Amino acid sequence: MLRFAVLQLSGCAGCEVALLNAEAWAHRHHLVYMPLVISAYEMAPVDMLLVSGGVRTDEDLHNLRRAVRRAGQVVAVGTCAISGGVPSLGDRDDVRALFLAQAERRRVPRLLPRCHPIDAVVEVDRYLPGCPPTPELFLAALGEEPDFQPGKVVCQECGRKKLKDMRPRHLIGFQQGQVKLGICLINQGYLCIGSSTRGGCRALCTRPGHPCVGCRGPSDALIEKHPDAWLESIKRVFASMTDIPADELEAALHSPHLALFLFQFADYATGRQPRPKEKVL
Amino acid sequence: MPTLTFPLSRIEGHARVVIDVHGDEVVSAHLEATEIRGFEYIVLGVPAEQIAVIVPRICGVCSTAHHVASVKALEDAFGIAPPPLALRVRELLLLGQLIQNQATSLFIFTLPDRLNSASIFDLEAAACPQVAEGTLTLRALQVRRAGTDLITLAGGQFIHPIKAVIGGVTGGVAIEAAQAMDRKLAEALPLARELFDCYWQASFALRERIGTWGDDAPTYYLAASGDTRPNYDGNEIRVLGPDGALRDSFPPHQYQAHLGFEQVDYSYAGHSNYRGEPMRANSLARINMARQMGTPLADDYLARFRAAFGQPAHPILLYDLCRGIELVYALERAREILAQPLEGEEVQVPYTPRDGEGFGLVEAPRGPLIHHYRIENGLIAQARFVIPTVHNTLAIERALRVAAQRYITGERIDMELERAVGRVVRAFDPCIACATH
Numbered sequence: 001m002l003r004f005a006v007l008q009l010s011g012c013a014g015c016e017v018a019l020l021n022a023e024a025w026a027h028r029h030h031l032v033y034m035p036l037v038i039s040a041y042e043m044a045p046v047d048m049l050l051v052s053g054g055v056r057t058d059e060d061l062h063n064l065r066r067a068v069r070r071a072g073q074v075v076a077v078g079t080c081a082i083s084g085g086v087p088s089l090g091d092r093d094d095v096r097a098l099f100l101a102q103a104e105r106r107r108v109p110r111l112l113p114r115c116h117p118i119d120a121v122v123e124v125d126r127y128l129p130g131c132p133p134t135p136e137l138f139l140a141a142l143g144e145e146p147d148f149q150p151g152k153v154v155c156q157e158c159g160r161k162k163l164k165d166m167r168p169r170h171l172i173g174f175q176q177g178q179v180k181l182g183i184c185l186i187n188q189g190y191l192c193i194g195s196s197t198r199g200g201c202r203a204l205c206t207r208p209g210h211p212c213v214g215c216r217g218p219s220d221a222l223i224e225k226h227p228d229a230w231l232e233s234i235k236r237v238f239a240s241m242t243d244i245p246a247d248e249l250e251a252a253l254h255s256p257h258l259a260l261f262l263f264q265f266a267d268y269a270t271g272r273q274p275r276p277k278e279k280v281l
Numbered sequence: 282m283p284t285l286t287f288p289l290s291r292i293e294g295h296a297r298v299v300i301d302v303h304g305d306e307v308v309s310a311h312l313e314a315t316e317i318r319g320f321e322y323i324v325l326g327v328p329a330e331q332i333a334v335i336v337p338r339i340c341g342v343c344s345t346a347h348h349v350a351s352v353k354a355l356e357d358a359f360g361i362a363p364p365p366l367a368l369r370v371r372e373l374l375l376l377g378q379l380i381q382n383q384a385t386s387l388f389i390f391t392l393p394d395r396l397n398s399a400s401i402f403d404l405e406a407a408a409c410p411q412v413a414e415g416t417l418t419l420r421a422l423q424v425r426r427a428g429t430d431l432i433t434l435a436g437g438q439f440i441h442p443i444k445a446v447i448g449g450v451t452g453g454v455a456i457e458a459a460q461a462m463d464r465k466l467a468e469a470l471p472l473a474r475e476l477f478d479c480y481w482q483a484s485f486a487l488r489e490r491i492g493t494w495g496d497d498a499p500t501y502y503l504a505a506s507g508d509t510r511p512n513y514d515g516n517e518i519r520v521l522g523p524d525g526a527l528r529d530s531f532p533p534h535q536y537q538a539h540l541g542f543e544q545v546d547y548s549y550a551g552h553s554n555y556r557g558e559p560m561r562a563n564s565l566a567r568i569n570m571a572r573q574m575g576t577p578l579a580d581d582y583l584a585r586f587r588a589a590f591g592q593p594a595h596p597i598l599l600y601d602l603c604r605g606i607e608l609v610y611a612l613e614r615a616r617e618i619l620a621q622p623l624e625g626e627e628v629q630v631p632y633t634p635r636d637g638e639g640f641g642l643v644e645a646p647r648g649p650l651i652h653h654y655r656i657e658n659g660l661i662a663q664a665r666f667v668i669p670t671v672h673n674t675l676a677i678e679r680a681l682r683v684a685a686q687r688y689i690t691g692e693r694i695d696m697e698l699e700r701a702v703g704r705v706v707r708a709f710d711p712c713i714a715c716a717t718h
Contacts, residue, residue, distance in 0.1 A: 010316045012714050013293055014341020014440040020389075021429055021439070023422040031402055035290040037389050038400035039703070059295075059315060086338040087318040089327075099322035107299075107547040108315050115318070132341060132440050173330045178629055179451055204433075209451040210443035213334060 011053025151199030294713025358639025380428025449629030494596030562648025
């Protein structure tokens with residue numbers, strides 16, 4: 001029986017909700033601290049601490065540092081804790097100043113100048129990426145799924161067929177057009193990056209017809225390389241499967257509005273060291 | 282002048298209650314939201330068509346409501362309307378959200394208050410005579426799970442769903458999948474009723490112990506739900522007066538003319554008001570407006586509720602009982618929809634993106650939610666999120682003041698105050714991640 005705790009920093013609680021859906025742990029492990037569902041003033045010492053959310057306020061910083069001192073293993077859960085996630089889009093230079101100027105308050109915890117992944121502050125033993133990680137991934141992290149075998153990339157788990165003779169000439173918007181059943185989204189002209197995003201999510205976006213937006217981050221083959229290697233890999237896939245002009249793809253991939261790299265912006269913006277793949281589930 | 286600070290748990294997000302006392306008088310009671318991520322800024326410059334992927338991340342508990350509201354806002358801006366099958370699939374999405382939320386609020390957040398425990402994972406074995414010993418936690422999680430499974434079916438994934446798109450949905454529901462889901466809901470319904478019966482009785486016991494259902498005075502009620510029966514995909518917000526008479530109704534694009542909004546220095550969430558007065562949204566507002574639920578079991582519970590408390594009902598602990606009525610309704614209503622054809626028709630209409638302004642309204646579990654976008658060159662140039670918890674903030678603070686006054690005298694502060702603070706806040710089921718966004 002594992003004693004574990006969940007510390008939520010600035011985030012959306014989606015990770016916590018996913019954990020609640022993995023209810024198989026409820027009678028096997030002892031959840032000792034998780035303010036979303038348990039009233040407790042203090043976190044008792046635990047074997048494993050799951051941390052979700054980014055470090056956005058001075059209170060996040062304080063709570064994180066305090067909690068890791070009472071924890072055996074520290075697991076960063078979800079894209080906010082690992083790589084900044086969607087909230088770090090607020091750190092783009094053009095909007096950051098606007099946001100910070102209006103968010104000034106007198107009596108509440110102060111905002112830090114930027115939102116940080118937790119490994120910028122504390123040592124992390126394991127990463128559980130996803131926005132949010134699925135219940136199955138949570139169970140795997142808790143050691144409940146000894147036979148868990150994720151696909152290397154989302155493509156392997158998707159089941160849509162790649163067709164040789166269906167080569168789109170232009171990208172179509174995420175929301176445009178009727179998605180055809182059973183056929184690869186790239187064949188249909190969608191900017192899907194499931195070909196290099198790490199598997200384990202069971203392709204839960206692409207199967208019903210939404211392009212992969214890369215929330216699990218790069219696959220093992222790319223995770224220890226410079227972030228540009230991920231972009232290059234996507235370009236190679238599109239060059240071999242489509243007739244979409246290189247400049248059109250380039251513009252979409254590097255769009256200033258981050259149409260694609262919603263979840264890894266902090267990594268790109270700050271040029272951080274890659275994470276070792278053996279630590280990433 | 283002492284200041285009492287109460288950290289909050291078993292609510293969504295980070296907040297605390299701070300009460301200032303002078304002698305035997307409660308000077309102020311504030312709900313302080315202590316987190317913010319800045320979504321109105323995060324989305325600036327994002328391609329408008331991509332907004333439905335980003336804004337669910339405002340909140341993992343309420344992501345479905347944000348997903349649908351954002352798509353409706355874009356449809357408003359582009360001047361299109363989704364086909365009937367897409368509306369049925371979206372109703373399933375919103376019902377799944379309601380099941381998940383009401384089960385979470387009732388059984389995980391507030392049932393422990395009624396059974397004197399710190400959490401649902403920590404209950405005494407025989408806590409509830411209606412529910413077989415030792416099974417309450419797993420049953421509560423199973424009911425909640427029925428809601429999240431329904432969201433997965435209709436929305437692709439149960440947190441941050443992806444299947445609602447501008448003009449409709451990406452797909453219908455195959456008949457086998459609909460039948461399998463129906464079986465799950467049919468299993469969950471009796472469990473939900475057992476748990477709610479337990480909750481109902483424990484709530485009356487609580488009322489006996491503390492001597493009140495909540496002392497606060499009546500006020501305005503705000504909801505975008507239907508008046509003949511619930512409808513969470515609403516297009517109009519209605520306001521009831523404290524006497525229960527309809528005072529106002531307006532479409533989402535007129536919200537600024539009807540609802541005031543103020544930022545405050547002690548919280549990252551501001552508060553909104555109706556003509557300067559506090560208002561209440563969420564389950565009690567909807568039940569006060571509903572003529573009937575329109576499904577048999579939920580109507581039985583509604584009749585029981587009306588016989589005990591009348592219409593409109595005002596005490597704030599009744600919010601929790603109203604959630605139970607809605608939980609039963611959502612399970613029944615979802616089964617009705619699953620029995621209808623959910624594939625083989627058009628699921629999407631084409632659209633041409635254009636610049637302009639769009640407003641999207643849904644009745645989220647906590648009340649009317651509006652997404653308001655201005656689009657320039659295909660990019661989001663301005664975003665406003667009008668959040669149900671923010672509608673409730675003034676009412677929460679007023680109710681906290683009244684509760685605090687009950688437990689604070691010149692001589693002493695009754696330790697029951699801390700529990701009362703938790704009960705008052707949780708009755709409104711605030712979502713701080715949404716409120717601050």
